[in-house]
Amino acid sequence: GNSVTQMEGPVTLSEEAFLTINCTYTATGYPSLFWYVQYPGEGLQLLLKATKADDKGSNKGFEATYRKETTSFHLEKGSVQVSDSAVYFCALIRHNQGGKLIFGQGTELSVKP
């Protein structure tokens, strides 16, 4: 079936450190891939997306590249800030049967000053 697997958290980093959050997926066909972010007490917001192989999504210094050969969509940021502390969710949408939106389990990121 279709699924998304993320690295387990929590991830704790110092400010200005490099961030990688791994995400791999299992899906038939060519899903669209997303990273969502959830700040404390809020709903989920789209951070970035990629709709086909080799696309790179980017936003607010975050990047992720759609790698079909490794079925991965790892999230990276070169220099994290305290304000990046949140829970990050990797997700995919299937392009059939009404577009089921499937999430990974989420990875909590804590950035210390």
Add this chain to the structure above:
Amino acid sequence: DAGVIQSPRHEVTEMGQEVTLRCKPISGHNSLFWYRQTMMRGLELLIYFNNNVPIDDSGMPEDRFSAKMPNASFSTLKIQPSEPRDSAVYFCASSSHRDRVVGGPNTEAFFGQGTRLTVV
């Protein structure tokens, strides 16, 4: 557009009472999702609709839960009777989707602010 609108934002109810959560999707979106989020189980997809039709309700925990989408601009999630273990944040999301159209615009889902349900 005001985004996905959920009501109420907070709900506290006694065990055994009926609870109805409401969602207004973004105008023009044709897919609607209901999720539940808890510390223990994370983010769970309960049910989703496409063109007002329920496509997959396999995530609905039991018969106490039901969801409807009578038209393109409104959906409800009902719990009857409610139990303390139903306490969670319930999110509604909507997207614009067409089957077998890869890479189309606006495929991402937009989330509401959630309803925090507490059953005592």
